[in-house]
Amino acid sequence: MSGIPEADWRVFRSLHPIWIERFCKRVNGELMRVLSDDSRDAYEQYLAGYKLMHKRDKEIANAFNDFRRSTAVIQIAIIRKLGVITDEEFGRFSESTRASLQHFWGE
Numbered sequence: 001m002s003g004i005p006e007a008d009w010r011v012f013r014s015l016h017p018i019w020i021e022r023f024c025k026r027v028n029g030e031l032m033r034v035l036s037d038d039s040r041d042a043y044e045q046y047l048a049g050y051k052l053m054h055k056r057d058k059e060i061a062n063a064f065n066d067f068r069r070s071t072a073v074i075q076i077a078i079i080r081k082l083g084v085i086t087d088e089e090f091g092r093f094s095e096s097t098r099a100s101l102q103h104f105w106g107e
Contacts, residue, residue: 003069008097012072015092019084020064026084027056073097077104 004012034048063078076093079085080101090098 004072004097004100005094008093009069009072011092012076015085015089016064016067018089019079020060023060023063023079023082023084027052027060030056073100074104077101 003009031049031052034052035045037045037048040048059082063075063082063084066075076085076097080090081104093101
């Protein structure tokens with residue numbers, strides 16, 4: 001798959017750190033809830049926290065680690081599926097990039 005247009009690449013680069021921050025804040029909140037769940041003992045909290053972080057680590061790697069123009073469309077699709085991209089942010093991309101993303105959602 002070819003890279004996205006230059007204007008969309010600039011949008012992607014500007015939003016990328018915002019999306020990472022948003023994702024990490026959400027994960028940190030999840031982790032805090034798991035670790036403060038008084039219905040579990042400390043070891044169960046630890047195991048649940050470990051499992052959560054293991055799962056979220058895979059998600060963050062898939063979504064954010066391959067920061068290249070040639071993979072931006074795939075990353076946007078993954079990040080959007082994670083619920084990190086707002087509709088307003090998504091609307092900042094060109095019609096052609098948004099159309100390319102429809103391929104990933106089967107629309």
